[in-house]
Amino acid sequence: MNRRRVNLTAVAAAVVICCAMWSYLAAGASIAPGMLLFTVVAGLAITLGEGIRTTLDNSSSAPISLAAGIALAMAPVLSVGEFMVATADVVLVTGAAMMVAGAARVLAGRRLALGDMMARLLAVALTSVLAHDVGNPNQVVWTSNPAHPRWLVAMALVATAIPGVALEAALRAWSRARAAHLPLPFVLREEFASGGGLALAVVTAGPIIVLTRPALGAVGIPLSLGPLVLAQFAVRRHAAVRSTYRQTIAALSRLTDLTGYTASGHAARVADLSVRVGRELTMGTEELTRLEYAALLHDLGQIALRVPIPQGATVLAAPSDQQRIADDGARIVRGTGVLDDVAHTLEFQTTPYRQVREFGENLPRNARVIKVVNAFDDLTEGSPAKDAVAAAMERIHLGLGYEYDPAVVDALQTVLTRRASTV
Amino acid sequence: MKVNASSKGRPGTSTDLVIGAVWAVALLTVAWTIVAAGLPERWLAVCVLGALGLLSKGIPKRFVRSGITLTLSSIVLLTAIPLVGPAGAALVGAVSVVGQIGRTRRQALVFNMAMHAIMGGLSGLAYLWAGGAPGPLQNINPMSLLLDVGLPLLIADLVQCLINAVLLALILRVSTGTPFGAQVRFLVGSTGAGYIGYGLLSFLLFVLWVPAGVGPFGTVLILAPLLVARWALGQYSEEMQAHNRTLTALVAAIEIKSPSLTGHSAAVATVSGWIGDELHLPSADVEAAETAGMLHDIGLLGLPSELLRPDHVLTPAEADLLKEHSGAAARMLAGISFLDRAVVGVVNHHERFDGTGYPAGLLAEGIPLIGRVVAVADGFVALLSPRLDRPAFTTAQALEVMQALGRSAYDPVVVSALARAMSRHEAPSLPDAGSPAVVGSAVAHDEPVPFTTWGVSREVEPAPTDVVHQ
Numbered sequence: 001m002n003r004r005r006v007n008l009t010a011v012a013a014a015v016v017i018c019c020a021m022w023s024y025l026a027a028g029a030s031i032a033p034g035m036l037l038f039t040v041v042a043g044l045a046i047t048l049g050e051g052i053r054t055t056l057d058n059s060s061s062a063p064i065s066l067a068a069g070i071a072l073a074m075a076p077v078l079s080v081g082e083f084m085v086a087t088a089d090v091v092l093v094t095g096a097a098m099m100v101a102g103a104a105r106v107l108a109g110r111r112l113a114l115g116d117m118m119a120r121l122l123a124v125a126l127t128s129v130l131a132h133d134v135g136n137p138n139q140v141v142w143t144s145n146p147a148h149p150r151w152l153v154a155m156a157l158v159a160t161a162i163p164g165v166a167l168e169a170a171l172r173a174w175s176r177a178r179a180a181h182l183p184l185p186f187v188l189r190e191e192f193a194s195g196g197g198l199a200l201a202v203v204t205a206g207p208i209i210v211l212t213r214p215a216l217g218a219v220g221i222p223l224s225l226g227p228l229v230l231a232q233f234a235v236r237r238h239a240a241v242r243s244t245y246r247q248t249i250a251a252l253s254r255l256t257d258l259t260g261y262t263a264s265g266h267a268a269r270v271a272d273l274s275v276r277v278g279r280e281l282t283m284g285t286e287e288l289t290r291l292e293y294a295a296l297l298h299d300l301g302q303i304a305l306r307v308p309i310p311q312g313a314t315v316l317a318a319p320s321d322q323q324r325i326a327d328d329g330a331r332i333v334r335g336t337g338v339l340d341d342v343a344h345t346l347e348f349q350t351t352p353y354r355q356v357r358e359f360g361e362n363l364p365r366n367a368r369v370i371k372v373v374n375a376f377d378d379l380t381e382g383s384p385a386k387d388a389v390a391a392a393m394e395r396i397h398l399g400l401g402y403e404y405d406p407a408v409v410d411a412l413q414t415v416l417t418r419r420a421s422t423v
Numbered sequence: 424m425k426v427n428a429s430s431k432g433r434p435g436t437s438t439d440l441v442i443g444a445v446w447a448v449a450l451l452t453v454a455w456t457i458v459a460a461g462l463p464e465r466w467l468a469v470c471v472l473g474a475l476g477l478l479s480k481g482i483p484k485r486f487v488r489s490g491i492t493l494t495l496s497s498i499v500l501l502t503a504i505p506l507v508g509p510a511g512a513a514l515v516g517a518v519s520v521v522g523q524i525g526r527t528r529r530q531a532l533v534f535n536m537a538m539h540a541i542m543g544g545l546s547g548l549a550y551l552w553a554g555g556a557p558g559p560l561q562n563i564n565p566m567s568l569l570l571d572v573g574l575p576l577l578i579a580d581l582v583q584c585l586i587n588a589v590l591l592a593l594i595l596r597v598s599t600g601t602p603f604g605a606q607v608r609f610l611v612g613s614t615g616a617g618y619i620g621y622g623l624l625s626f627l628l629f630v631l632w633v634p635a636g637v638g639p640f641g642t643v644l645i646l647a648p649l650l651v652a653r654w655a656l657g658q659y660s661e662e663m664q665a666h667n668r669t670l671t672a673l674v675a676a677i678e679i680k681s682p683s684l685t686g687h688s689a690a691v692a693t694v695s696g697w698i699g700d701e702l703h704l705p706s707a708d709v710e711a712a713e714t715a716g717m718l719h720d721i722g723l724l725g726l727p728s729e730l731l732r733p734d735h736v737l738t739p740a741e742a743d744l745l746k747e748h749s750g751a752a753a754r755m756l757a758g759i760s761f762l763d764r765a766v767v768g769v770v771n772h773h774e775r776f777d778g779t780g781y782p783a784g785l786l787a788e789g790i791p792l793i794g795r796v797v798a799v800a801d802g803f804v805a806l807l808s809p810r811l812d813r814p815a816f817t818t819a820q821a822l823e824v825m826q827a828l829g830r831s832a833y834d835p836v837v838v839s840a841l842a843r844a845m846s847r848h849e850a851p852s853l854p855d856a857g858s859p860a861v862v863g864s865a866v867a868h869d870e871p872v873p874f875t876t877w878g879v880s881r882e883v884e885p886a887p888t889d890v891v892h893q
Contacts, residue, residue, distance in 0.1 A: 151640035158644075197655060201648035208631065208644050215634035217565045223627050227648035230620070234655035241662045247759045248669050255676060255724060255755060300676065332675045338665040339672075 013095075013118035016125050020091035041218040042072040042209075043097040045225060050101030050117065052229075054198075054236055060113045061195065062120065063202045063232050064225055065101070066168060069094045069124035070161050070206035071221070074131045074140065075213055086140070090128040094121055119171035127164035127206075143210070150211065157207035165199050182279065190285050201231040253296035269382050271295035273415065274373045280411035281365070291366045294345040298370050301329030301346075322350040345370065353405045368405040372396065372412055375404070389416060438598045442534045445590065449513075449537035452544035456509035460551060463511030468632075471639045472507070475499045475646075476519025495649060497583070497618065500543050501625035504579050505555060505572050506632060509547025516543030538590045542583050550579035563634045573626050580622035584615055624649070674717055677724055681731040683860050684720065687804060690851035692716035694800035695768075697844035698837060708764070708793065715768025715797045720869075721755055722748030722769075733860035734811070737868075745868055746781045749773050768793035772801055773869075775832045787834070795834040799825065799841050802833065802871035808853055810870075811861040818850045828871055 049065030073090045098117050105112055131139045139160055143153050169191055177187040205228040212220035253267035274295040278288050302325050317325070326349050334343040348367035356363045379392035393413065400406055463469050479495035496519045503512040516539030523532055555575030588610035595601040624645065631641030674688045695716030699709035723731060725748065730741055737745060752769045756762050771785065771794025778786035780798075790798075806821035816824065822842055829835035860867045 150636040151638055154637050154640055154644060197651040201651045204644045204647045208627070211635045211637055211641075211644075212627070212630050215563050215565070215568060215630050219565050219569065220630070223623060226620070226623050226627065227645055227652070231648040231652040231655065234652040234659065238655045238659040238662070241659050241666060244759065244761045245662055245666045245669065247761075248666060251756060251759050252669070252672060252676075328679060332672050332679060338668045 010114055010118050013121050016091055016122060017095050020088035020095075020125075037218045038075065038213065038221070039072065039093055041221045042068050042075075043093050045221050046072075046094055046097035047101045047104075049225075050098060050105070052232065053113075054232060054239065055113075060111075060116045061168075061172065061198070062117075063198055063205075063228055065098070066120050066123060066165070067202045067205035067225060067228055068209070068221065069120065070127045070164055070202070071209035071224075073124050073128035073164070074143075074157055074160055074206055075210050086132040087125065087128040090132075091121070091125050094124045115175055116172060119168050119175075122171065123164040123168035126167050127161060130160050130163060154207055154211055157210055158203055161203045161206045165202050169195060169199060186279070186282075198231060198235050201228045249293050249296050252300065256299050256302050265382060266377055267296050267299055270298065270370065270373050270377050273377065273412070274369050276415045277369050277373060277408060277411045278366075280414055281369070281407070283365075287366070290341055290345070291369060293339065294342045294349075294366050295370050295373065297329060297333055297342065298346060298349055298374060299325070299329065300332055301325035301327065319350065326350050349374070352399075352403045354402050356405075363405075368408050372404045372408045375399075376412065384419075386420070389420075438530070438594070441594060441597045442530065442537070445534060445541070445594075446537045449517075449540040449544075452541050452548075453510065453513050456513055456544045456547060459548060460508045460510060463507040463514070465507050465511075468639070469503075469507050469511050469514060471642065472499050472503050472511075472515045473518040475642060476515055477522040479519070479522070494617070494621070495646070495653070496539075497621045498625045498628065498645075498649070500539070501546075501576065501580055501583065501621055502628045502632070503543060504547045504550045504625075505576060505629050509544050509551065512543035512547040513540045514543070516540050534594055538587070541590065542586050545586055546579040546583040549582040550575045553578040555579070568630060568634060572629060576626050576629075577619075577622050580618050580625075584611060584618040587614065670714065670717065674721070677720060680724060681733075683731075683733040684723075686852075686854040687808065688717050688720060690804045690807070690853055691719060691797065691800045693851045694804060694841070694844070695797050697848055698796050698800060698840045701840035701844045702792075702796070702837070704792075711764035712768060712793050712796050714762065714765035715772070715793055716800055718752065718756065718762075718765065719769050719772045719797050719801060720748065720752075722750070722752035724755070725751040733864055733867075736861055736863040746773070750782050764793065767791045768797045770794070772797040774798065776829075776834050777831050790834075792837075795837050799833050799837045801869045802828070803841060804851065804853070805867065805869040806871060807850060809859045810867055811859045813862070815853075818845055824871060832871060 045068035046065045049068055050062050052064055053060040053062045069090075072093060073087075098121060102112055102114070102117060135142070137145075139156060142148065143157065170188065173187045173191040174184060176182070176191075177184045205225055208224040208227075209221055212224055216223065250268070253271070256267070257264050271292050275288055275292050278291045283291065326346055330343040330346040333339050333346060345364050345366040348364055349370045351363055351367065351371075353363070353368065353371075375396055376392050379395055380388045383389075393416070396404055396409060396412075400409055476496045476499040479499060499519065500512060500516050503515040507515070517536050520532065520536040520539050523535065553575035554571065556571040588607045591610055592601070592603050592606035595606055596603045628641055628645045631637045631644060632639070635641070637644070671689075677688070678685045692713045693716070696709055696713040699712040704712070723745075726745065729735065730737065730745070749770050749772060753766055756766050756769065768791070770782070771790050774780035774783065774785045774790040774794055775798075776787055776790070776795070778784050780790075803821055803825055806816040806824055807818070809815040822845060825833060825838050825841060829838040862870060
């Protein structure tokens, strides 16, 4: 699956490179004299920018490389006026710079992520087509005309940069959706929420390079990328702390394993399956994160028990004990002062579904998911074997509507069926 | 950076005097800038920059532990220098402080206004002195821009950083008694790198504004990515705080299991941090020491609840089991990459200076420093807690015990750092944890002196020192 995904983007990029070669050779055009330095520095920025990637969930972006490529595509440095030839120059320079970076990555033993790199090349090609090959006069010629006020030019440049940046984000989201078997709209939304800010910085960096070029020349390239470098640094720090936060929650969830209260890996399995079920129920990213944390911590309350429950299987414990464990866990989590909604979920994780039906109680959806998935994992003891799964589901079906939310059980069934078919 | 005068020391008349003097300097500076360079010519630019400075001051910045600060107003102030001249810069500086109204105390506000005017004015003069181009540029090419604007701007930038540090250190010296020289060094060290970044960004903004002809719209292009960075850093520090709060949940878990330990970990964390400060450790190490202090007894969670009862005296076999808690903690905290440093402190907090500790029996400097720090803090806090068979020690008594044990049980250097710290701070508060533990119980395992001596006399017997000199 993964291999095919990489190939699709790479093939598209290869087609673009071949077209560029052909039109380049056919026209015999070349870089305008005096602009060689600018082109070389831009190429260098692309190569170096490829080394500074931000990787999230197997999808890597290189904002600096993309911004430098977009600037190259929009700058009036290449064979102006020749149909498609300027774009050919841009694609060839960008492609060559990326090849150097890719070779360096391979030599250094780092992951190449060819698909993501080619997505950036396609974005640069699109920008170049918009800048050189659309409109009469095209954007590059129009930009060079000193009669137009510069602020208007700045806006036009930003507008030209947007489609390329959007294309790159969409391509990345698409490949990630395919790799992780996630619905595309969901991944697109997530991509926008997490990468939207950085995309904004990329969209402005290209135009800054183009606008300062008459005054600063090639020096403007590294300087103009400064704000973007800062933004990327900040976003990376943010991503890093998110992942350490996750590590901490995971460590908390292992406490009951290590102290012999629960079966090893139970919390992690419940969290993983809960998130899948949550996705099936079309939960948003934020809600999924809270669900994951709550699922990881759902047995934390057992730490306060004097005598461990056999196997830590709360589904077999008396309802009052279950509730006490839930309340103790919620108390610990509430003590942090920052995970109140998770604590709220934990309090309700043992409440039977009929309370909703009979008393109209407002049961958090997360709590309903955790109740079902926890029961499933306790009953199968983590075994993926077909008969264990079937027996567990049969038992859960007995409590359908009374103990468990039917919608959640349906979602779990869907997830399990899909899992069975892929393994 | 702004002033937050605390109530310590004598904030009264001397502070007012200094603020008055700073205002006098500010007015002199403004007069000097007008004499030297005249009034600003681009009033539109003054208005735009003033408004931006005002807005950026209005947004609170809370980048706790992010390692960088991002003060948009510094960029605005620096851009003002080549754009509207020294007098304009002083004006922009003073105006930008208006955004703090309602957020800062009036005294601090008055001081900050004068300080920003001085920063803008003097660094503007430094720019001119360094050969900076004052008005519109004659010929625009990369070389002349770099030499006539970029380089002088960098010098102005450094001057601004220095003035900021000196004036802040001065007011802190007067209002809270913080040592002047150390404070200046600290401020320059912590803001210096940021100022170089501000210099580059404001140079870029100036180039966009004037030579590239984009005008005020250039601020949109430059500030958009900066706002993104600012937003991400804000998110970062919020998550970092959330994360630190979550770590305390680990401690809450021990306290639910063993209520007699309530407050102990927090107190050890506080004292560990104080000692780290006294030892002038880098801030990352001080933080690690605090975290290690917070989590040092996390391994106790692995013990059966029965053993953790405050009235249960451990049998020798049980005591051996207890000694595994520092190693168990390492297993629990494994996988939290940013805790790596703190885990060292947790694992080694029962090593003794004379090599009689556990788990590894390390000797003297062989014990990682952070482990020695947490050990001292742990022993000290244990003495401050009441036990069933002895009342709580006072701070002075506890310090005496710790000093007597320096070199045998504890690193004497760390113990004297503790003594210095305690001359500066009130003793950490320990909440009433219910029934006090009996000496010899798991809860009291951190008692600095072997518990057998307690029944005999209240005198402190240092452990035999010959072990050290073997």
